[in-house]
Amino acid sequence: MSSAPxxxxxxxxxxxxxxxxxAIARRAVNRLTLPVxxxxxxxxxxxxxxxxxxxxxxxxSFTDTGLGDLIYGTSEWVGLENFKEVFTDEHLRTSLVNTxxxxxxxxxxxxxxxxxxxxxxxxxxxGNLLFGIAVLLPWAVPALAASAIWKWLFDARYGFVNWAMVxxxxxxxxxxxWFADRESAYVAIxxxxxxxxxxxxxxxxxxxxxxxxxxxxxxxAVDGANAFQRFRLVTLPLLRPIVAVLVIFSTIxxxxxxxxxxxxxxxxxDRSADTAAVAAYREGFALSHYGLGSAVAVVLFLILLAFAxxxxxxxxxxxxxx
Amino acid sequence: MKWLLKRGWxxxxxxxxxxxxxxPIYWVVITSLKPRSEIYTRTxxxxxxxxxxxxYPRVLGEGHVGRALLNxxxxxxxxxxxxxxxxxxxxxxxxxYRVRITRILLILxxxxxxxxLVVLVIPLFVTMRKAGLLGTYWSxxxxxxxxxxxxxxxxxxxxxxxxxxxxxxxxxIDGATRIGAMWRVVLPLAAPGLAVTAVLSFLEGWKxxxxxxxxxxxxxxxxxxxxxxxxxxxxxxxxxxxxxxxVLYTLPVAVVFVLARKHLMTARTAGAVKG
Numbered sequence: 001m002s003s004a005p006x007x008x009x010x011x012x013x014x015x016x017x018x019x020x021x022x023a024i025a026r027r028a029v030n031r032l033t034l035p036v037x038x039x040x041x042x043x044x045x046x047x048x049x050x051x052x053x054x055x056x057x058x059x060x061s062f063t064d065t066g067l068g069d070l071i072y073g074t075s076e077w078v079g080l081e082n083f084k085e086v087f088t089d090e091h092l093r094t095s096l097v098n099t100x101x102x103x104x105x106x107x108x109x110x111x112x113x114x115x116x117x118x119x120x121x122x123x124x125x126x127g128n129l130l131f132g133i134a135v136l137l138p139w140a141v142p143a144l145a146a147s148a149i150w151k152w153l154f155d156a157r158y159g160f161v162n163w164a165m166v167x168x169x170x171x172x173x174x175x176x177x178w179f180a181d182r183e184s185a186y187v188a189i190x191x192x193x194x195x196x197x198x199x200x201x202x203x204x205x206x207x208x209x210x211x212x213x214x215x216x217x218x219x220x221a222v223d224g225a226n227a228f229q230r231f232r233l234v235t236l237p238l239l240r241p242i243v244a245v246l247v248i249f250s251t252i253x254x255x256x257x258x259x260x261x262x263x264x265x266x267x268x269x270d271r272s273a274d275t276a277a278v279a280a281y282r283e284g285f286a287l288s289h290y291g292l293g294s295a296v297a298v299v300l301f302l303i304l305l306a307f308a309x310x311x312x313x314x315x316x317x318x319x320x321x322x
Numbered sequence: 323m324k325w326l327l328k329r330g331w332x333x334x335x336x337x338x339x340x341x342x343x344x345x346p347i348y349w350v351v352i353t354s355l356k357p358r359s360e361i362y363t364r365t366x367x368x369x370x371x372x373x374x375x376x377x378y379p380r381v382l383g384e385g386h387v388g389r390a391l392l393n394x395x396x397x398x399x400x401x402x403x404x405x406x407x408x409x410x411x412x413x414x415x416x417x418x419y420r421v422r423i424t425r426i427l428l429i430l431x432x433x434x435x436x437x438x439l440v441v442l443v444i445p446l447f448v449t450m451r452k453a454g455l456l457g458t459y460w461s462x463x464x465x466x467x468x469x470x471x472x473x474x475x476x477x478x479x480x481x482x483x484x485x486x487x488x489x490x491x492x493x494x495i496d497g498a499t500r501i502g503a504m505w506r507v508v509l510p511l512a513a514p515g516l517a518v519t520a521v522l523s524f525l526e527g528w529k530x531x532x533x534x535x536x537x538x539x540x541x542x543x544x545x546x547x548x549x550x551x552x553x554x555x556x557x558x559x560x561x562x563x564x565x566x567x568x569v570l571y572t573l574p575v576a577v578v579f580v581l582a583r584k585h586l587m588t589a590r591t592a593g594a595v596k597g
Contacts, residue, residue, distance in 0.1 A: 049464070148565075263550075281443070
């Protein structure tokens, strides 16, 4: 702690007594040096790699930046033109609708399935440890590997899913091309996303379930509540904070989904299954419409920002910041 | 009888969920062990009749997968080391100094974790191009800090909070400086937290796809997700190679997850972890 305050000239220290204001200021500097030094690298990184690019993208979204402009900074201000186009262009508007509809479906599917699995894990059946590991594993599979795996399972000619469906008596699935239209492609991607996301939800809810005192549930049972009533009137209200946080998390993750869509929906005709993140990326890097791509990204960002703010409020209520 | 009926139903559900969770993983592994003729068939075997390992040396040699694994390892390790060095101090300050400004910073850190990368990628691309770093490991390591540092700060702060203030006070009364107390008291106690954070920030780098897709063109610098994407994106996908690559790519992560599952859940309650 001898670094900064030592800069006071040596000659001055002999002059006594020092004015108290100086001493207080010196002590403040002294006390603040360490925390500021420790925070600085992180703040520089966040400001430079998140703050600056964010501001820059918002600026770009008001310009007609193309490929050359991007490098040499020669673009024109076009006001809200890009945003008008985002909401009038068929493809871009569809991508936003896709994001909201498909994202919401994934959140609902993940939450319901994850909750069911959490309740099952909480029964502590025989083999629960192995069951827990089985549930954990899909979470460990990176998004790109999961996309490749499920694309293979849903392969039209040699895929396991079609083979199983035909063997179960659904002959319509012979050579069924899952990625030939938006709806069936979304069924396949939905299953992929739920498969990857339910472990996190299930294990988080399990942790929550284990904090509920047994006595509370027993008391409810003594009072004559059946299993469903116990769940609805005791378990669910006690888990509400966790459920709220998980819904927000899932919404943010599933709305900004990129990897799975980029890989699995690439062959869907007219790119009609693109979500906003993929559409923004392609508009920029495939078509060199950097201004327009930025506008799509900014719209997505604003939607997610709303959810992020709700999340911050929820966490704040739990006293995380105090 | 009633008990059996109720429990039996639960065991059936447990088996069904396990099958849903594990079957795709099983299917990848056995597909990677099948010869070509057994992969491209309309009547797939649920069990490889004659498991063959030659898919693995093949992808590691020809398919750039070995090189890609090395690239991913370099990028993820670099991200992990720098991320830990940078964020440990910030996590400490945000846990120990509870004033208005640190609260605001904490909220900022939390929110940056939620931004979609696509909103940052164009300016990051321009910056990397101007810095002449496009196509290098550094372009990935540096930009991966954008999301790994906030995550690491948030997770590590949770661990620092769990170390009682009193221990540090005691050390300081005994004459240790604040840095001395941090080094000798907080750091050893925070070691498990550091380990978990190290794993998490490594995985961030291991899994990232969007920025790698944007910055890396050179075949020799491609990370594993890029190689997988280029395999799957082709018309005549070599599924045996894709599956062997997926196994090699996932195996280290799966091992870490199973070994560290308790700690992962602790970290989850402290911050956000997403696969």
